[in-house]
Amino acid sequence: MTLRQKVLVLYLKNSALDSPVLGWAVYDGTGETLHMAGDADAPPYATGLAALRDGWRLIQASQLLPHARGEELDLSYLKYEFFFEQLVEVGP
């Protein structure tokens, strides 16, 4: 049996896994599909919880970090990033 990893990255509205999806990425290690920037305008799931219910395993969540003094109003990358995976059997 050979396993390949599919990776789903979701960016949520806040740190709660059941909050809405604002951004996303999909990487398919099986090679069956190819995803790229701009390939979909609607998210694959409404929330992170919906991805869990569809069989995706959460493997990483972004930390909640305190704001550096003097930089409280500055914005940079998206804050609420969640990595999921699925392990998929592929042919011999």
Added chain:
Amino acid sequence: MTEPILLTSAQVASFVARGFLRFDAAVPADINAQFMAEAGRAPEPVEGGRFFDVQASVMASSRIPEVPAGTPLSEAYPPGSALARLLDLPRVKGAIRSLLGEAPVFDHHFLHVTYPPRFHAAAAHENVSQHTHQDSTVDPRPQAFDVQMMYYPHAVTRAMGGTRFIPGTHLRKVSEVALGRYQNMVGQQHMVCDAGTLLFLHHGIWHGGGVNLSDDTRYMFKVRMHASGSQKRQWDLSDLPQRNAQRPIFFVKTPPERGSVETILTTPEPWFEQDTGRLEYVNRVKLWRYLADDPAYDADYWLTRLEHA
């Protein structure tokens, strides 16, 4: 020489809030045709050829000049060329003047050519979209901004994969393509447009070229430019209220006034996070204070609340 049509306060507020202004079919057909004749053409692909060679052929056949960075924008293009004529259009002159002030300076330009699938197949090259990115490098300037004018000289269909951009991302300090992992965001826009459409972008907006799945080669010309003097109060100020009065917030019984600067600056984008969306308003107000040269300005108390002793 033509007189510029300056932007309105609402247009500048929209640029502050969303990081772009779009003018559909703003360039006349004769300038578009002239540009396409001057731009350079891609030869049909040769089986087994190198993908790079196609782009090199476009550059070699282009009559668009090489221009040193730092050249006054008014001297960047030969008189009578398509780009000189385009920059002399009243709406174009007015948008640039309104955002950058007098005597803007040329930074760089580039002809972005996006090839249809047969070009990639011939060269065994993967046909994918460009990762989403912010141009140049991380830019620590607190308020001053450059403008990137994107020119679409021919009609762009969805299949041609026009520029993708995410309104409202321009005030975030990020490092170029470090955000390449963000494949899609709610509210992203794809440029589908008529020939002669112009997009004026704040330099910080997140964007990328779409994948071309049509049979036609897509051309887009970008010019980056910056101010040489003040960017403050350069637009048509005739519709700018002398002093904004604070309005009721949160507990309100009527919808906010459409089109007011305050409403524009506090209208969220679909991708806004619940908490940092409020910081987006704060940063928009800071940019408006800078451009309007009004350090006491506020919209819906977002900065005043943080500043009173």
